[in-house]
Amino acid sequence: MSTSASQVPAQPTESESAQRRPPKELADVSVIVGGQGGDGTLTVVDLLGRYFRKRGLYVYTSRNTLSRIRGGHADANVRACRDPRAAIKAKADLLLAFDQEAIDVARPELDADALVLYDSTSFKADFPNALGFPFATLAGGQLGQPIYKNTAAYGAITVLMGFDDVVARQVIEERFKRRGAEALDKNLKALEIGRRVALEVPSAVNRWTLPEGDAHGLILTTGNQATALGFVVGGGRFFAGYPITPATEIMEYLMRYLPNYHGVVRQGEDELASINMVIGAATTGARAMTSTSGPGLSLMTEGIGHAGTAEVGVLIADCQRVGPSTGQPTRHEQSDLAHLAHLGHGEFPKFILSPGSAEDCFYLTVDALNLAEKWRLPVILLLDQALCQNASTVAAFDLSRVKVERPSVLTPDQVAKLDAYKQYAFTSHAPAPFAPLGTPGVTSQITGNEHDEWGHVSVNPVNRHKMMEQRMGKLLWARDELPRPHYFGRKEARLGLIGYGSTSGPILEAMDLLDTEGIATKYLQARTLFPVQQETLGPFLDSVDLAFIVEHNYTGQLARLVREEMPQYHSKLRSVLKYDGYSFRAPDIAGPIREAVHGSKR
């Protein structure tokens, strides 16, 4: 049925299967909101997320946008759950669609029982279980501006899901209070418009009920924000970067944060400039970082090698996306690890660390800064699109857990007591403490040429041999200080999972799923990926019959790295891979493990 702007009040558009049914309690609910960029889909997801959090539920949101500013399909997903889940639910319960494309795109993601709520202003949904209201027409007619269609749609959802109307209203007030009185007023009216039309349709009222949860006092944050915050409290004071999806928000957050702490953020002319500005800043003793994604990482490789051999401690956050080349800028992948593990020409030491949650991003960034400064080498913080940009509810960050350690930075007083200061002293252990450029009483030579202990260019073969051992030795000597994995699951399990980054969320959910089927598993969430942590991986692999390495790429990069360093475990390793640009859903991981178990029983 078609509608026009003159039809007020509007008649709902309802297909036959959307008839009245008893309310269904959803302990785990997933809503997709889809339309054209600029339809305000993200606002609806934000409003729903705020409501769910007020009910004590854990929230996880993700967005699926194209690499363009306006227009083009865009959708976002919000999940609310009584258990902490850092993954997209396998099948969504409700789709709010602003056009038919949103339905077509989301169709494979929808539960068999899912409902499509849609704006019937300009189309009739081609979907068996659909409910349409002309939100844009209603908002345009009553508020003078059709753009309030999204808040009106939120209003209809509050009816469908049996929201407490006081709390539903509070959410609008919180979201729009800073936008001025008019914006707030119109959004409140839009909420009522949506509620009113939905309440007129019996099958729409309290279609679902949501439980109360106990997840209170948490924060909602992304990996990018947590990394930026970790950088600040970890003493980071200099950042240079070049805009690139999905890393840009780290720079944007730091542009807001760092000036309050005498810090500097610069947008470079390219990634070459960015990494080199960071290296220059770090020579003065400033804790410095850049963030980038695959294409920028390729350009920075030259600079990272320089930092490795010139022994300048810097931090590089790599927010992985689909590559190579421009790939899919807004989509998810974990395919830079092979490049990073074998980074650059020549040989130099570096650490690759990976946090497994937004919370872990905060603390691991602090550790990464301490390690980069002490060991005077590049540290790569390996993130991925889902970890960087999806938001999850996590425990508030705890400053008492943040330790800024500077044992390796010489003060002027310490320098004055030295007989000699050598920038590149042979220690056969961690680098000797260094004097930042500008320290009274000493001058330094810092170079990417092979050098002697003073930093003077050297082609002496004995010196070269010793310098290689001094630098590469860091990979051995630092082992005890590198971040350890997080372990989950049943200790006695004979099936293991190994993963890193955002895969932790779906892995933990898959384990719960398998547990209900009587399949016991355990999980090693790797946090140091390079050097390959044999001392933690070895005992874990010894304790299982099979280990599934879960990662987002075609070639099984982490599995290959483990095989390369620990070939004795070759026959125990299996890969669970996904490389379609979407992140894992729990069944994608549970499936292959279930198959392996049942296969072995037969």
Place this chain on the structure above:
Amino acid sequence: MVQSAKPTANTWCPGCGDFGVLAAAKKALLDLKIPPHEAVLVGGIGCSGGIHNFIDINGVHALHGRLLAQAIGLKLANPQLTVLAAGGDGDGYAIGMGHFMHAFKKNASILYIVMNNETYGLTKGQPSPTSQIGFEGNIEAPFDAILSALSIPAPNFIARTFSGDPKTMTAVLEEAIRFNHERRGFAFVEDLSPCVTYNDTYKLWREKVVDVSKLPGYDPTDRKSMFRLYLETTEAGKIPIGVFHRPAEVARAGLEAKLLGENVGPARSEISVESNLAAYQKLLAGVA
């Protein structure tokens, strides 16, 4: 005094134009009474880029073409430092061209000296971005750094010197470093520095150089007239040397001054959690 890195033996060919720059830079730093630990020289790759080895201040040997990015990062992190960057025409105008042009825009208060010899000396005489047509088969137009510098509307100090005239060079470098110390921004000095082995241009350049300040209508505060004067002089077959741009205002236009004001900057800021506790608590409270 703690024993630390000292200058090493020079490796340049006898008669190399780069000796002139080294002597002038040393004298300028001495005359301005800058303590060695407060000065940093960032060298590029190539014969001239090794200059940081031969001078008793902090030295940084950067990647080919990336010295300006490192030097700017250094300055922004610790604005108290006197930061010099020095390299050749290949380093600055070929592989480093992107960073070179952006340095004028950024306007950080550092001094960049390009030793232009119109060839790649260290790799044995290939044509460089400034090579004349015909040099070693070069068929591409030579790049003019002064014209390019003048084309960017930023309050930079822009000059050219000649290694055959060390006295003027010292005066120009001193003025450039003072310009940096006044936090006015980026100083660029191109030195005509002949390569005695692969492109000995001493005689030719001595005949062609002309002191721009002696020409009628010289006004380095007026970009428009300097463009015209520069073009007219070069089109007449001469090579103008001297100061081409010296902005009139003494505003704190330097990038580090704009960003930091009187703040100490990243390197000297206090980073312990204890000393930032209240501010950090407030920052984290903003994440809800």
